[in-house]
Amino acid sequence: MSPRTKEQNKEIREQTRQQILDAAFELFANEGYTHTSISAVAKKAGISKGLIYHYFDSKEAILEGIFNKLVEMGDEVLDFPEDFTPKDKIRNVLEQTFQIIETDIGTMHLMISLALQPDTFSSLKDKNREIRETQMKQYVSLFRELGYEQPELEAYRLGALLDGLLVGCITLGDEYPYEQMKTKIMEEYVPS
Amino acid sequence: MSPRTKEQNKEIREQTRQQILDAAFELFANEGYTHTSISAVAKKAGISKGLIYHYFDSKEAILEGIFNKLVEMGDEVLDFPEDFTPKDKIRNVLEQTFQIIETDIGTMHLMISLALQPDTFSSLKDKNREIRETQMKQYVSLFRELGYEQPELEAYRLGALLDGLLVGCITLGDEYPYEQMKTKIMEEYVPS
Amino acid sequence: MSPRTKEQNKEIREQTRQQILDAAFELFANEGYTHTSISAVAKKAGISKGLIYHYFDSKEAILEGIFNKLVEMGDEVLDFPEDFTPKDKIRNVLEQTFQIIETDIGTMHLMISLALQPDTFSSLKDKNREIRETQMKQYVSLFRELGYEQPELEAYRLGALLDGLLVGCITLGDEYPYEQMKTKIMEEYVPS
Amino acid sequence: MSPRTKEQNKEIREQTRQQILDAAFELFANEGYTHTSISAVAKKAGISKGLIYHYFDSKEAILEGIFNKLVEMGDEVLDFPEDFTPKDKIRNVLEQTFQIIETDIGTMHLMISLALQPDTFSSLKDKNREIRETQMKQYVSLFRELGYEQPELEAYRLGALLDGLLVGCITLGDEYPYEQMKTKIMEEYVPS
DNA sequence: AATGAATGAGTCTTCATTCAT
DNA sequence: CATGAATGAAGACTCATTCAT
Structure with a gap:
């Protein structure tokens, strides 16, 4: 008798949108953006092809949607409690970075491969550049706090x-001496 | 009227093959592999589309051809005169690497983006992995010679x-403090 | 809580129907029938896409609805007071026709383009043909009254x-010497 | 052994191009531009879908190709022997125009419907406008020669x-008193 | 060795229409 | 009466690859 309430709709929208994003991310990460067809995304998301265009303007827009999620993820790394000493901070940053590499290697893989793709996606490239610069600023202030000469x-x-x-992990996989590298880097920046 | 001699033929073959490779490389590097069509390669090489398939089985085969050239290029880095001291050697390796980054950033860009592309042809991945391992072995023996504890x-x-x-140079371009990084790395490994 | 009365309902229905018709007409006239989507009509009418299908069976049915309105409009041209002399009548017909061309060029444009579209829905074609024949009959009786030999x-x-x-006005727009043509035609049929 | 000669190729190209143009024209004229799919054109022309894009950049380009042919056709109407009297000329123009209407009503139908379509094809519209203006200039000089006051x-x-x-013929078909109209118009401009 | 016409599967995208609520 | 999420068929266009010459 009555249409769905706005809240119901919003919920449905949010959920379907996420389904698409998830499906697309997995496919983009595993098969590559170009090799992934909208059909495949739809099938994986369990919806019709047409519906995707109800939520995203284009294939590239999906990618942007994913990227935005990744950016949010990245931002979390940069926050830490106020009472941390500089040494705590750098350790924390490193630990979180390693954490991400360990748990979200797929995400990182997608990000870096997109950033390095020669063609298209200048919007993504700009965003990526932005992310990198933000990160650099954080690092700089950290090294300054730590008293490095050339922060x-x-x-x-x-x-x-x-x-x-990251490049090593991606290209060599299990053959890469990740754990040892991790230890080495930690000791270099946070000598115990 | 007179048929071409075998040598002439071979020469022509080699030359045409190289034309294709050069054209394809430039396009792949600038536009990306996926966005480059065989037609475009043919046009750039100044030959017909069909002829390409006399020299290469497929588009992917061209890519492999390019990769092989790159590998050869890489191998040259690893050779140096016998009378070099270990320190000379490491300096030489670094200098050559920087040289390549400076003059052939396009090449490096193509190589690394191919290596990181999720969907990339496994044959290339294997080859890439091989290259890296070879390089690592060289580095290892170098560091061993230099007396490092964990070569x-x-x-x-x-x-x-x-x-x-390399990733930095590619993503940030001129904004990347390449020269300073170069100096820093040199000083780290070859203290003056 | 109180259900709407039947009359209120009817009123709402009529009003909504008209909104759809108006929105559709404007879009069809400006953008063309094919290039106008139901979504666009719904948005312009300020209602939902689904609701349109409560009022019209299909996109084509909307077009028919518009056409019917146009027919009604056209019929008005043909009525004039009984005490008009034949000369008054023909002048009146011409004046009204010019009036429509001047004020409703969009309407006329839509009508004639629909009438001439090769693929147009046969139902519309029949209706259009009907209109034209009715008009012709009126003209005939007028010219008969005026004593023309071949009414x-x-x-x-x-x-x-x-x-x-009309065709001239549509294709050449402001470059068409409309006013002069109007005068010329008037003088031809209603010499002053 | 050897590739086709340039002439052979040119011939093939010309022939296939014409096949496409013919097929497209017939379909556009009968079913309308929008309702005709590239697939349908390909099938009618007896070739593959892809080949069409070897010859035309887009669906619209095919339409332009057709239009250009039509324009050439139209240009022929405007030429007549130098020794014609003005009266001969106007009769000739009228006769040729009637001829076209009689034999190429499909062509005229397509042209006028395209010219009146509200949407798209501004390039065609411009060309159409041009044609009309050229025609008008011819008419003007003719009427001037004939001594009309307002050529x-x-x-x-x-x-x-x-x-x-034309509009009448198209909309009413056989019911339109074409022959009588023709006679009437001829007598009006070329009194015997 | 060489050409380029021809193929056809595959891609992204649009949109009229349906349906659960 | 009303909504808008969902469908699926269809469309324009691309391109690696083949083949007759």
């Missing part, structure tokens, strides 16, 4: 080391 | 640093 | 002239 | 009459 350069160095670690 | 780990560490440097 | 043919001639005028 | 207006009047005739 800026140190920030980039740490960034490079972590990016390289 | 293996140091090798991976250097690899990570250089990969990360 | 039938004159009717078709006038019809052609007015249709052609 | 410009007369040109538009004749244009309107012929457009209206």
Whole structure:
């Protein structure tokens, strides 16, 4: 007799949207963006192809949706309690980063491969650049607090080391001496 | 009227093959593999579409061809005169690597993006993995010669640093403090 | 809580129906029938997509609804006071026709483009044909009253002239010497 | 052994292109542009869907191709021998126009319906407008030669009459008193 | 060795229509 | 009476690959 309430609709929308995002993320991460068809996303999400366009304007918009989620994730890394000493902070940052690499390697893989793809997606590239710069600023202020002589350069160095670690993990997988690298890096920045 | 000699034929073959490879590389690097069509490669190489299939079985085969060239390029880095001291060697390796980053950033971009693409052809992945392992072995023996305690780990560490440097250069471009990083890394491994 | 009375319902129905018709007409006229989506009509009418299907069986049915309105409009042209002389009548017909062209060019544009569209729904074509025939009959009796020798043919001639005028206005817009043509036609049929 | 000669290719290209144009024209004219799918054109032309895009950039480009042919057709009407008297000329123009209406009503139908379609195809509209203006200029010079007082207006009047005739033929078909109208118009402009 | 016409499967996207609420 | 989420068929267009010459 009566239409769904606005809240019901909102809930449905939110849920379906998330389904699409989840399905798309898994496929994009595993098969690559280009090799994933909208059909495949729809099938994985258990909905019709057409419905996807009810929620996203285009295939690229889905990607952006995913990216935004990732950005939110990344932002969490940067916050830590106020009473942390600089040393606590850097340890914390490193631990959280390792954590992400360990649990969300797929996410990181998707992010870095998108960032390095030569073609398309300039919007994503800009966003990625932004993320990196934010992160760098955090690192810089950290190294400054720690009394490093060249905090800026140190920030980039740490960034490079972590990016390289990620690249290694992705390309070599289990053959990469991840644990040892982790330990080594930790000792380098947070000598026990 | 006179048929081409076998040598002439071979020469022509080699030349055409190289034309295709060059055209494909430039397009793959600038536009991305997926966004580059065989037609475009043919046009850029100045030959017909059909002819490409006389030289390569498929689009993927062209990519492999490119990759092989890159591998050869990489191998050159690893050779140096016998009379080099270990310190000379590491300096030389670093210098050559920086050289490549500076002059062939496009090449490196293509290589790393292919290596990280989730959907990338497994054959390329294997080859890429191989390259990396070869490189690592070289690094290891170098660090061993230099008397490092954990030569293996140091090798991976250097690899990570250089990969990360590359990622930085690609994503941030001119905004990346490349020169300073270069100096810093040099001083770290080859203190003057 | 109190249910709406039947009359209220009827009123609402009529009003909503009209809203749909108005919205659809404007869009069809400006963007073309094919390029107008039901969604767009719903949005413009300020109602939901589904509701449209309570009032009309299909997109085509909306078009028919519009057409019917147009027919009614056209019928009004044909009525005039009984005490008009034949000359008054023909002047009146012409004036009203010009009036419509001036104020409702959009309407006329839609009508004629629908009438000429090859694929147009046969139901509309029949209706259109009907309209034209009715009009012709009116013209015929007018020219008969006026004592023309070939009233039938004159009717078709006038019809052609007015249709052609319309086509000119539509295709050339402001560049069409509408006012002069109007004067010329008036003088031809109603010499002052 | 050897590839097709350039001439062979050109011939093939020309022939296939024409096949597509013919098939598309027939379908566009009978079913309407929008209702005709590229698939249908391909099937009618006896070729694959993809091949169409080897010859035309888009569906609209096919339409433009057809239009250009039509324009060429129209241009022929405007040429007549130098020794014609003005009266000969106007008779000739009218006769040729009637000829086209009689033999190529489908063509005329397509042209006028495209010109009146509210949406899309501004390029076609411009071309159509151009055609009309060229025609008008011819008419004007003709009426000037014939000594009419208002050659410009007369040109538009004749244009309107012929457009209206066309509209009548299209909408009423066999029921339209075409022959009588033709005679009437001829007598009006070329009194015997 | 070389050409480019031809194929057809696959891609993203749109939209009239239905249906649960 | 009213909503808008959901469907699915259809459409324009792309492109790796094949093949006759």
